Amino acid sequence: MKILEPMPSTVPGVGEVLRDFGPAYAASGFLGLVFAASGPTAIILSVGAMGGLSSDQIASWFFGVFFVNGLITITLSWLYRQPLGVYWTIPGTVLVGPALTHLSFAEVVGAFYVTGLIILAVGASGWVRRAMQAVPMPIIMAMVAGVFLKFGLDLVKTVRGDIALGLPMTAAFLLLSAVPNLGRRVPPLLGALLVGAIVIVGLGRFDASTVGSFQVAHPVLAHPAWSANAMLELVIPLAITVLVVQNGQGFAVLAQAGHAAPVNASTVACGIGSLAAASVGAISSCVTGPTNALLVSTGEPRRHYTAAIWMGLLATVFGLLSPAFTRLLLAAPREYIALVAGFAMLRVLQAAFVTAFRDRFSLGALVCFLVTVADVTVLNVGGAFWGLVAGLAISRLLERPDFRVA
Template sequence: MERPPRPPPNAREFLGDAKPRYAINGFVGLVFSATGPTAVILAVGQQGGLTQAQLASWVFGVFFLNGSLTVLASWVYRQPLSFFWTIPGTVLVGPALTHLKWPEVVCAFLATGVLILLLGLTGWVKRVMAAIPMPIVMGMVAGVFLSFGLDLVHALARDAVIALPMLAAFLVLACSSVLNRYVPPVLGALIAGVLAVLAVGRFGVLPGQQVLAAPVLQAPQWSWQAILELVVPLTITVLVVQNGQGVAVLRSAGHTAPVNTSTLACGAWSMLSAAVGAAPTCLTGPTNALLVASGERARHYVAGVTCGLLAMIFGLFAPLFTRTMLGMPSSFIAVLGGLAMLRVLQNSFVTAFNGRFSFGALVTFIVTVSDLQLLNIGAAFWGLVAGLAVSWLLERPDFGREEARDVPEAEPAAA
C-alpha cells in the first residue's frame, strides 16, 4: 500500500482549505452520480424485476458505503479519490437477471470483491490491467452500453412530450461552456424532465412511507453459472475500465493516485456492498474529473471529502429518492440514463476502433450485442473470449508493440 505523502489535514487546516469553489465541485460531483448513473441502476433493476426495497438498498450501498470510503481516502491521501460503483458492471446485471436469481448475482458481486482484493494483495493488478488490451475491453463496453442509446431513441419516438424537453435542455447546456460549468447537462435534463412530467400530470406516487434507509441484507446463493458469467467481466470493468479511467483523470490533473491501495479498497468495499445488494466499488473517472475541474491542486481533496459526505447523506435517504424516481414514467429514466451514457458510449467506440486490436474489438462488440447465451454464460464474457482469440490469430503484432495502453478519459461536461 502506498504511503500518504503527508499526514492527513487537521480540522483547522481543512477549514482553511475549504473554499466555496471546492464545495461546489464536490456538490456537482454528487449531482452527477445521483442523476444519470443512478437512473442506470433503476433501469437495470426494473429490467431484472427487483423490488423497490431491493433497489433502495442498492442505492444505499453505492452511496453511503462508498461515500464513507471517499471521505476516508480523500482525507488520508490529500487528493480527490472518489469511489462509487462500476456502471458497465451494473449494465451487465440486466441481461444476467433474465436467467439468474438475484441471490446468485449477489454471489457474483461478493466473489468479484474477493478476486479484486486478492489481486491487490498479490500485486498483480498492473499485470492484469496490461494483459487485456483496452480496445477489446472497450468493444465489450460499447456492446453493453449500446442498448442505452437505443432506449433513448425509442423514448424520443414513443414519448416525445417527456423526452424532447430533456434532450433540448441537455443540448443547450452541453453547447455552452459557461452554463455547463455550473449546471451539468444531465442535471438540466433531469430538471426539464421533472417539469415536463408534472406539467402533463404523469407522476405516479408509489406506495410507501419509508424515508430513511433500511438496507436489505441479501444472503448470496452459490452458482457456478453466475461466477463464470459475471465475475471476470465485473473484475475487468473495475480494474481496467473504471480504475484505469480514474487514475488517468487524476494523473492529468497532477495527482498520483495510490493504485494498490485503491485496488484493495475496491475489493474490500465491494464485499461490504454486496451484503446489501450493491454492485462492486470502483475508482470513478467522471466524478473525479468533476472534482478536479477547477482550483488549486493541493486543495482538490476538499471537493472529494465534500462529495463523500453528501453521498452518505444521499444514501441515508435512498428509499425516498428511489420511490420518487420510480414514480416517473419509464421514458424519463430511459432518457436520463441514455443521456448519461452517450459520452461514455462515444469514448468506448473511439478507444475500441481507433488503432490496435480494432478487428478483435469489432468481434467483441458484435458478440456482445448478439446477446449470445452459450453454456448459460452471457454474451459479454464470450465477447471478450472471441475478441482476444481473433486478435491473437490475426493481430498478433499488436501484442508486441511497445505502446502506452489507451485509457479512455471522461469528459465531465456531457457525462
C-alpha cells in the same frame, strides 16, 4: 503494503475540497446517484421479487449497496484525489435472480462472502494491474463502447418516442453546450435535468404522493450458508464480472479522462466493501463504468474528485433513507432517466470509439465491440467479458505486429 499504490503526499482538507467543488461537479455527482438509484435499483427490486425476499431484506440490500459503497467512494476519492466511484455489479445482480429460484438466500449470501474474499485477495496480490496491462486499451475501450452504446440508442429512441419530454431536454442540453458562457453557469447536464423535471411536473407525469413518506433503513444481518452449488454457479461469474468487466470499464473510463486510477488499492477496497455489503445481504462492490463516466463528463480533471465525494455523501444519505428515496426516483418516468443518462454518455461514447478504432488493434476492437453488443451469455458470464476474450484472441492471431509496437 507495497503492492498498493502510494497516496499523494497530502490529502485535501475540507476547505480545499470546497474550493475545488462547483456547480458542474455537483451536477455530475448528483447525476451519478440518480443513475444508480433508478434503473439499477429496479433490477434489485425485480431480483428480490423473483427470489421471494422480504421487504426488510430488499431494504437491507439497498442499504448495503448505497451506504457501504458511498463510504468507500468518499474515502478512496479523498485519499487519492481522484474520482473513484464505487457501487455494485449490475450484471452480477442479474445473475442472482435465476439463482434465487433454486438456492436459498443464505446460500447466495455465502457466495457473496466468498466472492468478496476473492476480490480482496486478487487486489492485494497485484494481479489486477498486470491483467489490465495485458489487454490493449483499444480493445478495452471497444468493450466500453459496446456496453455504453445502449445509452446512446436509448437516447435517440426516447427523443423520438417521447417528444414532449425529449425535445425540451435536448434543446436545453444543446443550447448550454453551444454557448460556453451559459454552460459555465449552468452545466448542460444539469440544465437538461432541470428542464426535464419542470416538464414532468407540468405534464402531471410525477406521482407527488411519493414525496414526504420518509422511512429510515433498518439493515438486517444476513447469515450465510455454504453450498457447493452456490459457489459453482455464482462465485466465479461474480468475480469475473467485478474484476474484469465492471472494474475494467471503470478504470478504462477514468484513464480516458486522464486519471491514473489506483487499480490495486481500488480492487482491495472493493473486496472490503463486498464483505461489508454481504453482511447485510447485498451484492459485491465494483468500480462502475457508467457512474464514473458521469463523474468525469464535465469540468477540470483535477477537480473531478469532488464530484465523487459529493456522490458518495449523497449515496450514504440515500442508503439511510433508501425506502423513501427508491419510491421517489422510481416514480419519475423511465424516459426521463434514459434521456439524462444518454446525454451524459455522449462524450464518453465518442471518446471510446476514437480510442478503440484510431490505429492499432482495430480488428480485435471491432470483434470485441460486436460480441459485447450481441451480449451472448456463456457459462452465466455476459457478453462484455467474452467480447474482451474474443477481441484479444483475434488481435493475438491476426494483429501480432501491433503487440510489438512500443
